[in-house]
Amino acid sequence: MDALDLDTPALYVDLDVLERNIARMQEQCRAWGVALRPHVKTHKIPEIAQMQLDAGAIGITVAKVGEAEVLPGDDVLVAYPLLKAKLPRLRDLAKRRRVKVAVDSAPVARDLEGIETLVEIDVGVGRTGAQSPEQAVEIAKACSDFQGIFYWPSWLDEAGFQTACAKIDSVLDALAAAGFEAKIVSGGSTPGAAKTPLIPRTTEIRPGTYVFYDASSLAAKLCSEADCALRVLTTVVSTAVPSQCVIDAGSKTFSSDQTVGVGTFGHFIGHRWTMRKLNEEHGYVEIDGPAKVGDKVWVVPSHCCATVNLHDEIWYGRDGRVDGSWKVAARGRVR
């Protein structure tokens, strides 16, 4: 079947592009001498996680225990502060797979008795993570199985990069002085992996988006249009309003995440159109030429992770054909 014959809206992944993206990131990590532990929250699909592992990834990164429960990988990093209520499920997971958890407070570290832990360091974004080397040491002391440190994100700008490098250095020095050897220094995110130099002493990275890329990656010049493996097939459903068409995909298909730095809701393939407004099932598209009801239009979504998370099924294939579909097995696994 031709992908253009899919009923819309439909998510479609080009397998050639997906495989190339996975292979390239793996090669880049080999060249850098760091391990790759992809964040699988981007796709939530067991088959894609397996492709990443087969290409050489050392394990997977997840945000939620529920994701790990349905995705493969013998070595799982839960990149999230994990509280008591989730420990029974975590311990169950740890019976069959090697499990590590990132922590940023001493009480949580103590609750994780017997589990390998990484101490999270805030390298400048102000979300989670120890604020100082002293705090990092305090948390490490509460860990029963300290394995190293964890930071997020990697950096696109030079100033942020320098700050993060200095912070990591000072934390590692303080930990070493207190007798803690960080075997793992886990850094992450696609923007950094695709563009900036690697923070020294990093041993593994956790990019997610690189499997698909998206309109935000494109706007940040991290990839070309040809690297965008995930596309949304949509149909023009109304041309009633002049200079505009409406497509059958809105925030329940794309999510409400805007293209970072641009403020639109997706990148159109083959059209110089913009989409500045969405309702739940309507995309308002400013057009610069003819559009007629029934036209099929391909859109690269603004944020691939958020888009995939809205769908139960994604089609895949090569050369514009549909070869099959995957279930988004970890979709909605918020706990």
Next chain:
Amino acid sequence: MDALDLDTPALYVDLDVLERNIARMQEQCRAWGVALRPHVKTHKIPEIAQMQLDAGAIGITVAKVGEAEVLPGDDVLVAYPLLKAKLPRLRDLAKRRRVKVAVDSAPVARDLEGIETLVEIDVGVGRTGAQSPEQAVEIAKACSDFQGIFYWPSWLDEAGFQTACAKIDSVLDALAAAGFEAKIVSGGSTPGAAKTPLIPRTTEIRPGTYVFYDASSLAAKLCSEADCALRVLTTVVSTAVPSQCVIDAGSKTFSSDQTVGVGTFGHFIGHRWTMRKLNEEHGYVEIDGPAKVGDKVWVVPSHCCATVNLHDEIWYGRDGRVDGSWKVAARGRVR
């Protein structure tokens, strides 16, 4: 079980509030002399649709055929331009239930041969719908079973309301002059139903949000906090950054829809906290007092429709107890 013992993040509906919201809107419609045809995209839950029907709703409104396929109601309005690819499923639905479709172009109206249609009128928002009375008549002529007209949204401000009233009047007059009797004048949305006067000659309205209300309804003064039936139970997972806590709910729990007019991502119950930034699984909360890791916090989401659409299951109960859960049966039914 106490709702506070739910693992988080978790969506919880207070049944007393839900029942009161459903009853009040039904009473309001009776007082106005219009029928209520609730838009069930808000909840996507068969049991809630049934409560609305039991209270007196004449049928349901959906955006997608896939929603109608799993939600009850003998009389279904598909409030969306429906193209050829979906007609087999629509005709199948029409064998068992009365089905109407809103259309805004003559070719689409012709494709819907044998199906009851409402001609959509753009009353000022510039999304879909006939732009002029002449266009409305042209589309009506293409309908094999013209039943009336359809508009969206209702209006909060006086100028928008006057424009919409004038437009509806001129369209109905033009249609009557061309021999088309509009038995149905279908208007809609919760903001209008809750606040503005009804556009004259309207025969039915299609509010959705009123079952739950949300932080946007609250900001627009359409309801009080006590009317917000849907709440998200979250847990503080990090307090590492001063003057901030992070909760275990981000854009994959709440969606990225902001509270309309306010620019935050939810309303906190019992705290004067604000949340101005979300990542996928992290909510960044500005706090004005103590917060500790493990604290459970209730949040009214910015946009209930988008929030529910991210979840497979919603718990419900009375007086803070959990009495059961509903499956969000039409979640992800984008086609």
